[in-house]
Amino acid sequence: MNGPQRMDRPQVYAPSPARAEGAVVRTAEGAVVRTAEGGAVRTAGGAPAHRPIHAPARPAGIPSADIPLAGRAIGAIGAIGAIGAIGALARRAGRMCRTLLPSACALCGRVQAEVVCAACVAEHFAPExxxxxxxxxxxxxxxxxxxxxxxxxxxxxxxxxxxxxxxxxxxxxxxxxxxxxxxxxxxxxxxxxxxxxxxxxxxxxxxxxxxxxxxxxxxxxxxxxxxxxxxxxxxxxxxxxxxxxxxxxxxxxxxxxxxxxxxxxxxxxxxxxxxxxxxxxxxxxxxxxxxxxxxxxxxxxxxxxxxxxxxxxxxxxxxxxxxxxxxxxx
Missing domain, CATH: 3.40.50 (Rossmann fold)
Incomplete structure (x- = not known):
């Protein structure tokens, strides 16, 4: 008795709207192809490719094995830059607060931006x-x-x-x-x-x-x-x-x-x-x-x-x- 016959389902590919025309992808079979108009993945012969796997283009000068490491390095550099930007913003905000909300000099009471005014610094803190x-x-x-x-x-x-x-x-x-x-x-x-x-x-x-x-x-x-x-x-x-x-x-x-x-x-x-x-x-x-x-x-x-x-x-x-x-x- 013959067993139940297996019927192959037609392979259906739903294009991702985020995939731009010309993006590089890798199919399950290992073929590297480019997307056609509308984001559909086509092989060299024009037929739809099944189960595409994204394969980002390798940056020039970086071996393919080093792409994850390079990505982490770029991410770390970006994080450092963000921290530096936050620090600069905090310093700028501090200067603005001292300008908009001045304080009285702790020695003479003159209203200005610092804890001790410039006149008192010159008078009492001159190097000797x-x-x-x-x-x-x-x-x-x-x-x-x-x-x-x-x-x-x-x-x-x-x-x-x-x-x-x-x-x-x-x-x-x-x-x-x-x-x-x-x-x-x-x-x-x-x-x-x-x-x-x-x-x-x-x-x-x-x-x-x-x-x-x-x-x-x-x-x-x-x-x-x-x-x-x-x-x-x-x-x-x-x-x-x-x-x-x-x-x-x-x-x-x-x-x-x-x-x-x-x-x-x-x-x-x-x-x-x-x-x-x-x-x-x-x-x-x-x-x-x-x-x-x-x-x-x-x-x-x-x-x-x-x-x-x-x-x-x-x-x-x-x-x-x-x-x-x-x-x-x-």
Whole structure:
């Protein structure tokens, strides 16, 4: 008994409206053909081709095996371009907001676009000679007597001005009033000062390891209790925009504080030095080994905290330490 006879269905092809005339496709049989008018796929003989499979034309100079990789590369380039465009748009929007919604100068109250007006910057933040190791005022930018007698593990120190009226109000508003725009302004001012060769002091210890800008920015960490109470680390709020402005990475996790020490501002110099001994720990040696590290803080008072942080970082492989502090106690 003969089995049921199989009847071949006629092959029917429904053209895709999205397929343009002349598009290159590959049939199930492997033949590469081009679409005719209306998007229908035709073989060389003019007959309809069955079950077409799209085969994009290979770009010139790229082997067929590399087409997926090239596509991913082109997509990545497009994504990077989109991110750059978004960043430029965000910066433009920020400038527009400062123009349309001006603020009062934090020092004199004059209504203008920035946290500190240009007149107050010229009056209170003019560069002046300072010790290259501790940022105290020093004639002709030479090392001060304490730094000559007991050189710190700091290779260079940079500050914007003295922590004294009226400038101290900027830091107090940042820490106690959560005036976070002050942190951004400090970061921009530090970046400008670091980039201006006439604004700072010459390198303290020129050596083969000397590099003008740090490779990595690290904020002085807060004690856990203080961080929980304040809700943010003002040094980190300065370090982040500073790194973005300079194109330098920043990391708030490389240096950690061990335990909760007593508040430094309540202690004298000797007690401060004893209070911070062993206060810091490096969490990832590989992140700092062989690198120039920039330590960021809001105020450098006696320098005890920054000295200890620099000592620990160098003990774990840092080759150079630059301190970047917004203000310096005279």
């Amino acid at each position: 000679p300072r010790c290259p190791l501790c940022a105290l005022r020093s004639p002709q930018g030479r090392r001060c007597l304490p730094c000559r007698a007991d050189p710190p593990p700091i290779d260079a120190a940079l500050t914007l001005g003295d922590y004294a009226p009226p400038l101290d109000a900027l830091v107090l508003a940042l820490k106690r009033g959560v005036a976070l725009p002050h942190a951004r302004w400090f970061a921009e001012a530090l970046a400008d000062r670091l980039a201006d060769p006439h604004a700072g002091t010459p390198p303290a210890r020129p050596a083969a390891s000397y590099r003008p800008w740090p490779d990595l920015l690290i904020p002085i960490p807060l004690a856990r209790e203080r961080l929980a109470t304040r809700g943010f680390n003002q040094a980190w709020e300065i370090a982040r925009p500073l790194g973005r402005r300079l194109g330098i990475p920043s990391d708030a996790t490389v240096l950690a504080r061990r335990g909760d020490a007593a508040m430094q501002h309540l202690l004298n110099l000797n007690d401060r030095l004893a209070n911070v001994q062993g206060a810091f720990v490096v969490t990832r040696r590989a992140a700092i080994e062989g690198r120039h590290i920039g330590i960021v803080d809001d105020v450098m008072t006696t320098g005890a905290t920054l000295r200890e942080a620099a000592y620990v970082l160098k003990a774990h492989g840092a080759v150079r330490i630059t301190v970047l502090c917004a203000l310096r106690t005279p």
